[in-house]
Amino acid sequence: MRGTTNSRRRLAWWLLPVAVGGALWVGAPALSDPANDPTIQPIPDFAADAAADEAKSIVVRVSFNGRAHATVTGIQVVDERAPSHLGAPPLAKVDVLGETGLIGTFNDWHPMWELGEETGGGETRRLNPQASGRWIAPFDRDATTVVVTDIAAADEIVRADLTDAIHDFCLANPDDEDCLRADLAVEAVTVTAAPPIGLVGADATITVETVVTNNGPDGPADAALTTTAAVGPGVTVTPASQTATLPGVAVNTDVTEPDQWTVRCDTPGKHTVTFTSTVATVHAADVDLVAANNTRSTTHTIDCAVPVTVNIKPGGDPNSINLGAGGNNAPLAVLTTAAGEYGNPLAFDARTVVATTARFGNRAVVLGGGGAAETHNRRHDERSYELDERTRDADLDAVLHFRAADGGFTPGDTEGCLIGEFADSTGTFTFFGCGPVRIVP
Numbered sequence: 001m002r003g004t005t006n007s008r009r010r011l012a013w014w015l016l017p018v019a020v021g022g023a024l025w026v027g028a029p030a031l032s033d034p035a036n037d038p039t040i041q042p043i044p045d046f047a048a049d050a051a052a053d054e055a056k057s058i059v060v061r062v063s064f065n066g067r068a069h070a071t072v073t074g075i076q077v078v079d080e081r082a083p084s085h086l087g088a089p090p091l092a093k094v095d096v097l098g099e100t101g102l103i104g105t106f107n108d109w110h111p112m113w114e115l116g117e118e119t120g121g122g123e124t125r126r127l128n129p130q131a132s133g134r135w136i137a138p139f140d141r142d143a144t145t146v147v148v149t150d151i152a153a154a155d156e157i158v159r160a161d162l163t164d165a166i167h168d169f170c171l172a173n174p175d176d177e178d179c180l181r182a183d184l185a186v187e188a189v190t191v192t193a194a195p196p197i198g199l200v201g202a203d204a205t206i207t208v209e210t211v212v213t214n215n216g217p218d219g220p221a222d223a224a225l226t227t228t229a230a231v232g233p234g235v236t237v238t239p240a241s242q243t244a245t246l247p248g249v250a251v252n253t254d255v256t257e258p259d260q261w262t263v264r265c266d267t268p269g270k271h272t273v274t275f276t277s278t279v280a281t282v283h284a285a286d287v288d289l290v291a292a293n294n295t296r297s298t299t300h301t302i303d304c305a306v307p308v309t310v311n312i313k314p315g316g317d318p319n320s321i322n323l324g325a326g327g328n329n330a331p332l333a334v335l336t337t338a339a340g341e342y343g344n345p346l347a348f349d350a351r352t353v354v355a356t357t358a359r360f361g362n363r364a365v366v367l368g369g370g371g372a373a374e375t376h377n378r379r380h381d382e383r384s385y386e387l388d389e390r391t392r393d394a395d396l397d398a399v400l401h402f403r404a405a406d407g408g409f410t411p412g413d414t415e416g417c418l419i420g421e422f423a424d425s426t427g428t429f430t431f432f433g434c435g436p437v438r439i440v441p
Contacts, residue, residue, distance in 0.1 A: 056139035057082035063132045077169035082138040093149045098142040141178045141285035166284035180286045182221035184279045185293035187211040191300045196367045198265040201345030210277040220248035222282035235271040236264045265304030268429040308433035309335045309342040314385040322440040327404030333384035336395035350398035355379040358420035361407025372406035
């Protein structure tokens with residue numbers, strides 16, 4: 001029933017006169033068409049039209065302090081039918097706008113003007129210095145704005161936002177046939193894709209999916225979804241919030257909205273990000289009477305690892321490792337580096353590596369929790385070859401050994417990766433690094 005009333009209501013707008021050339025104009029169809037000849041047409045039954053019309057209107061109250069200085073003092077939906085405005089003088093033009101454009105327009109009296117008597121008799125029209133008045137338009141659930149123009153001065157004098165007034169009316173009268181009751185709810189907020197670790201100084205992408213439903217009783221309803229990301233120090237998420245419009249959510253239907261977020265690790269350690277999704281109705285005449293289920297959150301923890309430089313089989317060129325017996329004790333050096341060296345954002349002292357936590361192998365394997373463990377369960381601190389395989393600097397590096405066959409390598413792999421923990425005076429953190437490798441079957 002709610003879907004059928006709009007067409008009937010909008011039929012009333014063509015009866016409202018429009019100012020053209022200073023005169024009122026309802027329509028000027030050609031009389032050559034017998035259907036347009038008023039002498040043979042039935043007399044309109046305005047009483048029937050009034051009974052069929054909705055007994056609601058939008059009232060905009062305005063106070064004037066000068067012809068071009070108007071203040072909206074109130075906007076209200078009332079249970080009264082709007083006047084037809086037939087015969088109203090072309091002093092003020094009232095446009096009612098919706099999201100898609102013009103809904104209706106009519107002329108009306110301007111509150112600044114009043115009729116008076118001349119000294120010698122007759123009427124005169126004069127402009128007052130101050131005045132207050134109102135404009136009344138037929139109710140339309142899709143109306144968003146009333147714009148009033150001073151026709152003679154060609155100035156826009158009033159622009160009133162109707163959404164709060166319409167929404168307040170529907171909140172108070174949810175059973176009104178122009179109001180729609182839709183219990184929108186956030187069913188779930190889930191992180192569906194995220195890297196196993198983040199790297200300090202690098203961006204990572206996280207995908208969050210929000211499931212919205214409409215519990216009814218009315219629908220479909222357009223939903224506005226807002227998701228925000230809240231983080232503490234040590235990590236940055238962009239954007240801070242994202243919005244989406246979910247058109248036409250039907251009753252008892254789930255709609256899934258995915259969002260992608262860029263997470264940047266600023267400091268090492270485990271940091272949490274909380275994603276909160278809130279749903280609301282889009283249209284002023286749509287009301288959600290159950291607010292308790294409109295918001296839901298989820299928290300995701302990202303392990304921000306320190307990037308390190310590794311040299312697989314130091315001194316070798318190429319860096320070859322054998323998956324057979326020759327790879328049972330493959331060496332790997334974690335280099336001690338200064339901030340900025342080899343592009344690393346942070347300085348790293350390889351002597352802080354906890355050897356028993358280190359895992360070496362194929363990237364996906366080690367990020368998934370697998371890989372080869374350190375053969376000796378210890379770290380060898382020594383001056384290892386740098387990446388040029390010729391020089392050794394003065395820093396002590398950490399040399400580790402692994403059984404290559406346990407690394408999950410395939411013959412086509414061209415890199416080997418190392419993950420583990422290091423401990424310094426501030427705590428224990430994750431490190432991660434990869435280097436070029438040639439796999440020898």
